Amino acid sequence: MKELKIQPIKDGTVIDHITPGKALTVLKILGTTGEEGDSVISVAINVSGKSGKKDIVKIENRELDPKEVDKIALVAPNATINIIRNYEVAEKHRVSVPDEIIGIVECSNPNCISNTNEPVETKFIVKSRHPLRIRCYYCEREPEDIPSHIR
């Protein structure tokens, strides 16, 4: 727990090694605003770590499903998910981009059907992970700057 460098939590989830400055975007992608429950959420931005700066997010008393968390890999490809039980890291895994990204990224094509008032969520197929390339399921356009299209 010492390597987390911020105050330990008893139970919950610690997302570590987030790309510096991206912690709030990570929370946004996870749909965690604090309004939806009474978990205590702490955010540390630009913390000095062993390999430069990083952000950290701690969510107390809530274990995030690693699959659900994988989508943060879009903005924080090196993030790790630590499930904490009784102050110990019970599970640890590194995020990886899922095969399909639903409802997080907006299509960069203004004429795409997913950018109209139709009742669909955006959907992207991941073509490659290194480098990250995704393709709109509907119009097949590939957004170049993916983080700027995260809503």
Added chain:
Amino acid sequence: MNFKGRDVISIKDFSKEEILHVLDVAEKMLPIAEGRKKSEMLRGSIMSSLFFEPSTRTRLSFEAAMKRLGGDVIGFARPGTTSIQKGETMADTIRTAESYCDVIVMRHPHEGSARMAAEFATVPIINGGDGAGHHPTQCLLDLFTIQREKGSIEGNRVALLGDLKYGRTVHSLSYALSLFGVDMVFIAPPELQMPHEVVEECEELGAHISTATTLEGLEDIDVLYVTRIQKERFPDPEEYNRVAGIYRIDAHTLSEAKEGMIVMHPLPRVNEISPDVDRTPHAAYFRQAFNGVPVRMALLSLVLGATA
């Protein structure tokens, strides 16, 4: 090969074998498409023809195809008179229409619309063009035309001329021709060259590609596919006139062409092919337009599971 219930959204959803099967069925449809033989193959079936954006040629040939096979057609030719104008979503229009019919043919101004419609509909969706996206039946009728005119698709050298950057027809066609290992020459002004991704994809499929900015070496070409250069692409009208002039085809241009060389065009043409080409044996574009009917007949019969 079973096509029953299948959507036709993009040519990329088809393998080479499936394309050849569609063309085989289209060949069998020719006597019916020409009105020489009567058919009741799709009697009792209804096609919804939903044109969220007008396209007379595509709509008429789909409707002719359905009626030649004894089927019925309902639908609209433009969104103007429908609930779409009142703000109804396409998803709702599709879900309503599908309860009245067995197959939906649609054209829509937004890319990806047909793919989305297919998620809402249980009946097959045939894409009649989605914005700058796909137009698979155009691609199939182009292939059918090459096969009929030249005896086969393989073994031809095909030149694609004009607006290769924005022209969706040429993107799909060059992809499909690559499946057949066809050699291609992409001829376009520098500002309207074929996008890199398309060239790379064709090469990955094994096609041999060369590019040029002027029409040269016509004597080695078997198929010359001409597309319209749109005025809107050029901020300066004089620049448009200059470029359009360079790529204009007339009977004189074709004097060096091989005897059996064919000129194709998705139509409508404006002035990229001079009317004096119409009288040469090279002009294949009106036969190409007719070929839309047997090809669409083939697709309708296949997705509706009808057998001849």
